[in-house]
Amino acid sequence: MNWQWLHRFGSPKWFYDKTHLWVWGLGILACGLLFLGAVWGLAFAPMDAKQGNSYRIIYIHVPSAVVSMAGYYVMAIAGIIGLIWRTKLSFIVMRSAAPIGAFLTFAALFTGAVWGKPTWGTYWVWDARITSMLILLFLYLGIIALQGAFQNQDAADRSAAWLAIVGMVNVPIIYKSVEWWNTLHQPATIKFTQKSTIDPSMLYPLIIMFFAFYLFYFWVLLRSTRTEILRREIKTQWVSDIIKG
Amino acid sequence: MNFYFATFSEFVQMGTHGPYVWACYFLMLAVLFVLGISPNLRTRQLKKSSRSRKPTAKSTPTESGSDHASAA
Numbered sequence: 001m002n003w004q005w006l007h008r009f010g011s012p013k014w015f016y017d018k019t020h021l022w023v024w025g026l027g028i029l030a031c032g033l034l035f036l037g038a039v040w041g042l043a044f045a046p047m048d049a050k051q052g053n054s055y056r057i058i059y060i061h062v063p064s065a066v067v068s069m070a071g072y073y074v075m076a077i078a079g080i081i082g083l084i085w086r087t088k089l090s091f092i093v094m095r096s097a098a099p100i101g102a103f104l105t106f107a108a109l110f111t112g113a114v115w116g117k118p119t120w121g122t123y124w125v126w127d128a129r130i131t132s133m134l135i136l137l138f139l140y141l142g143i144i145a146l147q148g149a150f151q152n153q154d155a156a157d158r159s160a161a162w163l164a165i166v167g168m169v170n171v172p173i174i175y176k177s178v179e180w181w182n183t184l185h186q187p188a189t190i191k192f193t194q195k196s197t198i199d200p201s202m203l204y205p206l207i208i209m210f211f212a213f214y215l216f217y218f219w220v221l222l223r224s225t226r227t228e229i230l231r232r233e234i235k236t237q238w239v240s241d242i243i244k245g
Numbered sequence: 246m247n248f249y250f251a252t253f254s255e256f257v258q259m260g261t262h263g264p265y266v267w268a269c270y271f272l273m274l275a276v277l278f279v280l281g282i283s284p285n286l287r288t289r290q291l292k293k294s295s296r297s298r299k300p301t302a303k304s305t306p307t308e309s310g311s312d313h314a315s316a317a
Contacts, residue, residue: 027281034277038270043256044246053259056266060273100280107276111269118265216277223284230291243295 010087012229013238019222026219033212040205048202057115059205062189063213065108065133069171071101071217072136075143076168079161089225091157092232094164095147096224100217102140109133120184128177129185132170139167153232 008014041059048055075097082090112130113123124130143160150156178187189198189206196203233239250256259266 031281042266042270043248043250046249047260052262054262054265056259056262057269060269064273099283103276103280107273110272114265114269118262216281220280220284224287227284227288227291230288234291234295243292 007085007087010081010085010089012089012092012233013236015089016226016229019226023219023223023226026215026222030212030215030219033208034216037205037208037212040208041202045202045205046199051119054115054118055202057111058189058202059209061108061111061115062206063209064104064111066210067213067217068101068104068108068136069174070214071097071104071221072139072164072171073168074221075101076161076164079157079164082157083161083165088232089229091161092228093221093225094157094161096228097221098140098143098147098160100220100224102137102144104213104217105133105137105140109137116184125184127183127185128181129174129183132174132177135170136167136174139163139170143167 075094078090078094146160147156
């Protein structure tokens with residue numbers, strides 16, 4: 001099979017040139033949807049009969065948790081592509097994705113803990129969902145640490161990619177933890193195969209926030225990748241021209 | 246679609262859950278702000294350090310050349 005197309009897409013210069021216009025479009029769309037979803041969820045959605053107004057944390061907690069898990073797959077798949085086809089860009093994407101995922105995982109854990117206080121009466125319990133999310137944060141931090149631990153860029157990329165691959169096993173555990181074990185954490189609110197347990201008046205802003213968080217993630221990932229390309233290719237003529245300009 | 250709360254004060258208080266809700270939203274705002282601005286800061290820092298390194302890079306061959314010559 002001819003893999004030349006992959007190597008062309010994997011060229012940092014090609015990526016940098018082609019993504020220039022995407023930056024603005026994604027940014028405006030993501031920030032606009034974040035604003036719309038947050039205002040709708042905070043001020044216009046009705047109060048939950050059981051949890052009161054504390055349920056409004058769902059509009060930031062669930063999207064950040066979901067995107068942090070999906071982001072882990074983005075990072076690990078980039079690592080796999082880098083290991084197999086040795087494309088420069090995939091390791092650059094992997095490196096850029098790790099801090100974004102770590103920040104979102106931390107935000108999901110923090111908002112979950114704060115939401116836990118009025119709902120469960122405690123900020124923290126060592127149940128399966130919360131503990132596996134904490135492991136996800138440690139995996140992200142471990143990958144960031146590995147990337148910084150080597151002088152040799154190639155060795156750093158390869159080690160981090162292997163850790164990312166091994167850590168992939170944690171994501172389905174997080175997802176299924178509420179079904180496999182008895183936990184305080186409530187089961188999934190939105191179901192693809194069954195009727196969702198959330199009223200449409202509360203669901204619409206949540207759907208907007210899902211789109212907003214995904215778009216925001218890809219917006220930051222795109223810009224972080226472009227910055228990392230400049231850093232790694234700093235000795236090339238084309239990057240030198242960009243920096244001079 | 247109407248504003249759910251009767252007054253702005255009720256909106257801020259959110260029953261008794263205002264501190265929990267607002268703490269989460271402010272933290273998330275801070276996280277998204279840091280994530281959103283960090284690529285710009287790193288690019289600016291990279292460009293600055295690259296420009297400031299350039300005169301040194303030009304002078305390096307001369308310096309190393311003179312060192313090499315004196316050593317010879």
